[in-house]
Amino acid sequence: xxxxxxxxxxxxxxxxxxxxxxxxxxxxxxxxxxxxxxxxxxxxxxxxxxxxxxxxxxxxxxxxxxxxxxxxxxxxxxxxxxxxxxxxxxxxxxxxxxxxxxxxxxxxxxxxxxxxxxxxxxxxxxxxxxxxxxxxxxxxxxxxx
Amino acid sequence: xxxxxxxxxxxxxxxxxxxxxxxxxxxxxxxxxxxxxxxxxxxxxxxxxxxxxxxxxxxxxxxxxxxxxxxxxxxxxxxxxxxxxxxxxxxxxxxxxxxxxxxxxxxxxxxxxxxxxxxxxxxxxxxxxxxxxxxxxxxxxxxxxxxxxxxxxxxxxxxxxxxxxxxxxxxxxxxxxxxxxxxxxxxxxxxxxxxxxxxxxxxxxxxxxxxxxxxxxxxxxxxxxxxxxxxxxxxxxxxxxxxxxxxxxxxxxxxxxxxxxxxxxxxxxxxxxxxxxxxxxxxxxxxxxxxxxxxxxxxxxxxxxxxxxxxxxxxxxxxxxxxxxxxxxxxxxxxxxxxxxxxxxxxxxxxxxxxxxxxxxxxxxxxxxxxxxxxxxxxxxxxxxxxxxxxxxxxxxxxxxxxxxxxxxxxxxxxxxxxxxxxxxxxxxxxxxxxxxxxxxxxxxxxxxxxxxxxxxxxxxxxxxxxxxxxxxxxxxxxxxxxxxxxxxxxxxxxxxxxxxxxxxxxxxxxxxxxxxxxxxxxxxxxxxxxxxxxxxxxxxxxx
Amino acid sequence: xxxxxxxxxxxxxxxxxxxxxxxxxxxxxxxxxxxxxxxxxxxxxxxxxxxxxxxxxxxxxxxxxxxxxxxxxxxxxxxxxxxxxxxxxxxxxxxxxx
Numbered sequence: 001x002x003x004x005x006x007x008x009x010x011x012x013x014x015x016x017x018x019x020x021x022x023x024x025x026x027x028x029x030x031x032x033x034x035x036x037x038x039x040x041x042x043x044x045x046x047x048x049x050x051x052x053x054x055x056x057x058x059x060x061x062x063x064x065x066x067x068x069x070x071x072x073x074x075x076x077x078x079x080x081x082x083x084x085x086x087x088x089x090x091x092x093x094x095x096x097x098x099x100x101x102x103x104x105x106x107x108x109x110x111x112x113x114x115x116x117x118x119x120x121x122x123x124x125x126x127x128x129x130x131x132x133x134x135x136x137x138x139x140x141x142x143x144x145x
Numbered sequence: 146x147x148x149x150x151x152x153x154x155x156x157x158x159x160x161x162x163x164x165x166x167x168x169x170x171x172x173x174x175x176x177x178x179x180x181x182x183x184x185x186x187x188x189x190x191x192x193x194x195x196x197x198x199x200x201x202x203x204x205x206x207x208x209x210x211x212x213x214x215x216x217x218x219x220x221x222x223x224x225x226x227x228x229x230x231x232x233x234x235x236x237x238x239x240x241x242x243x244x245x246x247x248x249x250x251x252x253x254x255x256x257x258x259x260x261x262x263x264x265x266x267x268x269x270x271x272x273x274x275x276x277x278x279x280x281x282x283x284x285x286x287x288x289x290x291x292x293x294x295x296x297x298x299x300x301x302x303x304x305x306x307x308x309x310x311x312x313x314x315x316x317x318x319x320x321x322x323x324x325x326x327x328x329x330x331x332x333x334x335x336x337x338x339x340x341x342x343x344x345x346x347x348x349x350x351x352x353x354x355x356x357x358x359x360x361x362x363x364x365x366x367x368x369x370x371x372x373x374x375x376x377x378x379x380x381x382x383x384x385x386x387x388x389x390x391x392x393x394x395x396x397x398x399x400x401x402x403x404x405x406x407x408x409x410x411x412x413x414x415x416x417x418x419x420x421x422x423x424x425x426x427x428x429x430x431x432x433x434x435x436x437x438x439x440x441x442x443x444x445x446x447x448x449x450x451x452x453x454x455x456x457x458x459x460x461x462x463x464x465x466x467x468x469x470x471x472x473x474x475x476x477x478x479x480x481x482x483x484x485x486x487x488x489x490x491x492x493x494x495x496x497x498x499x500x501x502x503x504x505x506x507x508x509x510x511x512x513x514x515x516x517x518x519x520x521x522x523x524x525x526x527x528x529x530x531x532x533x534x535x536x537x538x539x540x541x542x543x544x545x546x547x548x549x550x551x552x553x554x555x556x557x558x559x560x561x562x563x564x565x566x567x568x569x570x571x572x573x574x575x576x577x578x579x580x581x582x583x584x585x586x587x588x589x590x591x592x593x594x595x596x597x598x599x600x601x602x603x604x605x606x607x608x609x610x611x612x613x614x615x616x617x618x619x620x621x622x623x624x625x626x627x628x629x630x631x632x633x634x635x636x637x638x639x640x641x642x643x644x645x646x647x648x649x650x651x652x653x654x655x656x657x658x659x660x661x662x663x664x665x666x667x668x669x670x671x672x673x674x675x676x677x678x679x680x681x682x683x684x685x686x687x688x689x
Numbered sequence: 690x691x692x693x694x695x696x697x698x699x700x701x702x703x704x705x706x707x708x709x710x711x712x713x714x715x716x717x718x719x720x721x722x723x724x725x726x727x728x729x730x731x732x733x734x735x736x737x738x739x740x741x742x743x744x745x746x747x748x749x750x751x752x753x754x755x756x757x758x759x760x761x762x763x764x765x766x767x768x769x770x771x772x773x774x775x776x777x778x779x780x781x782x783x784x785x786x787x
Contacts, residue, residue, distance in 0.1 A: 036388070061183060061266065063306025067383050070303055074422055090167065090184055097302035113170070120163055123152055125296045127424045128303075135152040135296070136426035139433065172699065174736055192740060194763050196701035225773055239767075242700045487769055558759060559767040567762075569769045619757055 001108035005092075007101040008080055013051040033084075040068035047077045055100070057085040066098045073099035073129040089113040093121055097128050146207050146510055147292050147437045149257045156299065157254045160261055164188050165247035172244065187305070189237075189263030190246055193562050197241040200263040201253060205273035205291040205315070206234035206513040213500025213511060215256045220493035223249050228496060230481060230489040232553055232604055233312070234272050234513040235263060239560055261299055266307045268298035268379070272314045274322045275514040278438055279522040281470045285342065287317035287334050289434045290371065293426065294332075297372050304379050308386035309394035311379070312351075324515060324631035326350045326359045327607060329396045330378060335365065343367050348378055348408070349400030352601035356637045357397040362409040370416075373425045377416035381408065440471070441508035441523060447473020451526050458533050461544040466529070473526055477507075479519040479536060480543040480551065484580040485573050488554040489517030498539055506532050515604075516553055518546070549584075549591040549658070550576040553604050557597030557614060558621070564597035566614025566621035567647075571595055574651045579658075588658055591671045592630075607631035609672040610657060611638040612650060623650035627657065627683055628675045641684055653687050660686045690720035692753065693728055694760065695741030703763045704738060705753075711738060713775065715764035716752035751785065761786040 006012060017033035018026065020042055031052040034040055043050065053072060055065040069081050082102035083095050089109050096118065103109070127134045133142070149157070167184050170176040176184075185191075189200035201216070208216075216236055220228045223245050224238040231237055241249070253259055263270055271291045278286040294313060298304070304311070314323045317334035325331035331347035343365040350359030366374045382396045385403075400408045449472060453459040466475040479499060481489050491499070499519050503511035506528060507521035514520055524532060536542040545551050552575060555561065557568030572595055579585045594608030598615075605611035611626035622644040629638030645653050660683050661671045675683070692715075693706035704711035705718035706728060712718070721728060725743035732738045745756035755761050766774030768783035776782040 039384075060180075061306050062388055063266075063304070064384055064388075066303045066306065067380055074418070088180060090180075091305075094300075094302035094305050110175070113175075116166065121156075121159060121300075123155060124302075125156070125299055126301055127422070129422075134426070135156075136430040138152065139150070140427055140429050142427075172736070178733070178739060192696060192701065194759070195703055195766060196696070240701075240773075244699050558762055559769050562759075564759075567768065573769070621758065 002111055002114055003104065003108045005103040005109065005114060006080075007096075010080075012102070013080070015051070017052065017054045034065065034068050036062045036064040038068070040071045043072065044075050047072070047075060047079075050077070050079055052080040052082060053077070054082045054084050057083060057087055060086045060088060060091060066094065069095070069099040070128060089117045092117045097124065097126075097130050097132070099129055146209060147204075147288075147434065153296075154254075154257070157257070157259045157261070160188070160259060160300075161247060161250045161254050164250055168243060168247050183265060185246075186265035187262060187267060188246070188250065189260035190241070190243070191264060191562075193239065193560055194558075195560065196239060197243055197246065198237055198239050198560070199241045199246060199249060199260060200231070200235050200237040201258060201260050202263045202270040203235050203258075203513050204295050205271055205277065205288050206275050206515075207277075207288065208500075208503070208511050208513065209256075210500040210502075210504030210509045210511070212256045212258055213503060214497050215252060215258070217493040217496035217500065219249055219252060220496060222252075227490055227492045229487075229556065230491065230513050230517050230519070232515045232517065232555070232602060233263075233270060234275070234515055235270060236513070239556075264310075266309050266311075267305050268301060268307075268311045268313065271295050271298065272312070272323055272328075272515065274316045274318065275512040275520050276322060276467060276476055276522065277317070277512075278440070279469050279474075279476045280318055280320075281468045282320050283318035283470075284336060285317050285334055286438045287315045288438050289431060290317075290332065290334055290344070290368075291315040292434050292437075293371065293431055294375065297375065297426075301379075304383055307379075307383055308388050309391065309396075311382070311396065313375075319633060321631070321633040321635070322514075324604070324607060324635075326635045327352055327356075327604075327631055328359065330375065331359050337365050341367070344371055344374075346374065346378065348412075349397040349405075351395050351397040352604060352606050353395065354392055354599045354601075355395075355398065356601065356606040357401060358635050358637065359397070360400070360405045362405060362412065368431065369428050370420070370425060373419050373422075374412075374416055376424060377412045377419050380415050380419075381411045385411075441510075443471040443474060443523070444525070447525060447527065449473055449526060451529060455530070457537070457542075457544075458530055461533055461542055462529065464544040464548070465546045466524075469523065471523070474523050475526055475529065477521045477524045477529065477532065478514070478546050479521065479541050480545055481518050482545055482551050482576065483540060483543045484545075484550060485577045487569050488552050488572050491519075495539060495541060498535075499541070502532065502535065516551060518551070545576075545585060547590045547592065548586070549579050549588050549593050549610075549654075551592070552576060553592075553594040553608070555596050555603035557595075557603075561597060563600055564614065565599075565616035566597050566623065568595045568597040568603055568612075568614060571612060571614070571623060571647060571650060574647070575654055578651055578655060582655075584658065584662075587662065589670060591658070593654070594629075604631060605629070606637045607635070608638060609670070609675070610654060612654075613640075615644060617644070621647060623647065625650065625653050625657070625687070627680065628672065630672055639680060641680065641687055643688075656686045657683050690746050690748070690753075691722060691725055691743050692718040692746045692755070693721050693725050693741055693743050694718070694755075694763070695729070695732075695738035698736050698739045701739075705764075706732070706741075715755065718746065718753050758786055
């Protein structure tokens with residue numbers, strides 16, 4: 001069973017994550033935790049100092065965290081974005097596409113199921129910041145789109 | 146019509162295997178129901194009153210003859226010999242076994258079909274004008290744009306856990322046959338003063354417990370920003386749509402609470418940002434899709450004459466065929482509303498037959514309408530009588546399109562776990578009543594729509610006459626609404642007053658139509674008379 | 690009386706708790722008293738039933754009668770398709786649900 005699934009080569013930072021509100025006052029903190037109601041864009045001026053962003057999914061049906069991660073990646077954030085909370089294997093592929101590169105679910109995931117979920121989709125229809133060429137780009141001979 | 150390439154086919158095949166794996170984990174106990182439920186819903190699999198129900202996507206309502214045949218075969222092989230065509234232009238089966246659901250998806254995938262995102266809090270099947278590509282009044286075929294949106298919305302990683310379901314309709318004529326402004330996003334493909342094609346965006350419409358007509362938030366989005374603009378609309382909704390109350394979670398509530406202007410401002414801001422993200426497919430992709438929807442090889446020089454010597458045939462021609470853009474052709478509508486029948490239901494044999502007729506008479510194409518009928522879009526007038534005779538021999542020639550018998554009805558409490566009252570028996574009694582009194586023809590165009598609960602799957606808010614079933618202390622009760630429309634003159638019906646029992650509602654409908662017959666002026670439809678004279682004369686006659 | 694109902698996980702069929710297992714026929718349902726939650730949790734965990742819930746019911750000359758029309762329709766089948774109900778030979782069977 002996997003407790004922390006991580007797709008980065010740097011050492012995991014384990015500095016405690018502060019809330020977005022607190023972060024506004026103590027911008028020297030290295031890690032921030034985004035709750036579903038938080039505006040990820042408040043962090044944009046400080047991205048260079050942040051080594052880890054945790055995005056909390058209190059319930060998996062609350063999909064605001066998907067947008068939060070994409071917004072950070074679209075702004076050029078290169079640190080870790082870790083999904084925490086009610087995160088399961090069946091959400092992994094979509095979360096990866098939105099920019100998450102670490103997963104720390106409340107309930108550990110089955111390794112084989114996680115591997116299968118992440119390996120499943122050879123192609124994708126949409127362009128995000130994950131570097132994958134969408135199907136429309138492949139069709140028109142532009143694998144780097 | 147659109148044909149999958151290897152990429153499209155691979156996506157659908159992969160989904161079959163994913164769902165097979167998820168089903169296996171559910172049956173083995175690895176996945177509990179609360180985790181499995183949203184996964185099965187994303188594949189259109191519900192638990193209804195009597196069994197699982199599977200809703201199969203029919204993108205923009207278009208099907209080939211071979212696809213229709215497979216829909217009939219599935220009804221026999223996995224269900225109980227019939228299917229139900231829905232107000233979302235889809236088909237659903239009522240008696241599905243969980244163990245067999247992955248096999249059904251595999252059978253569908255073989256004919257380029259699926260059940261992806263036909264339920265759940267995600268972007269649902271894209272609907273469109275059922276006369277697209279055939280209508281004499283359309284600017285352009287809207288379906289290439291719908292197909293572009295279909296691919297963009299399929300497995301969209303950011304929008305797989307929206308606050309609530311999300312429905313998009315695309316049309317391209319001023320006549321609205323798709324209830325466009327009653328969708329979360331309604332798109333009308335338009336031409337601007339410079340002669341360029343673009344998209345008008347209407348956002349925040351819907352029915353349900355808080356019906357709203359979508360305002361236009363952008364009159365002209367250039368075609369090379371169609372996807373990016375849609376993404377901006379969705380991102381604002383995903384971030385700020387209400388999640389505290391499922392009954393206030395649809396985008397219509399967000400647009401209403403923020404106000405159209407503020408919602409639009411936020412969308413434009415997000416759009417400005419997303420424009421730099423390179424998420425828009427090139428126009429070449431739209432150009433790749435368009436030829437699939439090119440006109441079939443219509444014959445030139447056909448006569449427009451129709452031999453009307455058979456009176457039954459002549460009535461059917463008058464009622465159930467629609468002007469076509471090509472001389473010598475019509476669009477023929479097969480009514481799935483036989484008098485006393487179940488609106489939208491068709492037997493496996495009928496479904497297969499309609500598929501064969503699509504192949505033989507309509508360039509291998511048919512359409513599902515949101516009014517739960519089937520269209521053969523391109524039929525030669527000279528072969529219409531031959532087609533009619535086949536339909537007639539198979540119980541498919543009811544001449545009642547757009548009449549009071551052409552009722553939209555949700556499955557209601559006979560099948561649906563959300564329903565409060567039965568819809569189908571009311572529809573059956575009304576069509577029997579009006580067919581037996583002979584008033585159907587006299588009443589002309591009269592759209593009657595029935596929902597068995599406030600979720601409004603039967604579009605009751607948008608019926609010229611609407612009926613809403615409610616639960617009154619455990620007894621079925623029916624409220625009457627008047628004055629709704631889902632056409633280009635979109636309006637929401639108003640409740641007449643206290644509700645009725647099942648027989649009472651049929652009488653009340655008849656009294657309302659009697660007021661119309663007594664008060665109508667030359668050329669007025671029921672809806673026109675209601676709009677002119679208002680609710681009072683109807684109330685008086687109904688409650689007296 | 691309180692009776693317990695749900696659907697079969699694999700087939701989706703409507704089922705009723707008989708005291709020993711699950712039956713398609715509402716007349717086999719027994720009064721579960723205050724044990725509904727306990728039985729439901731156990732049976733759901735063993736995947737014998739999907740989405741179980743307890744309802745009020747009475748008994749009359751026809752047998753067990755669920756208190757709400759929704760569950761009477763579940764017990765019988767769709768009233769608009771008598772041929773697909775549990776009483777296909779009786780075209781008037783639908784009157785029982787009212």
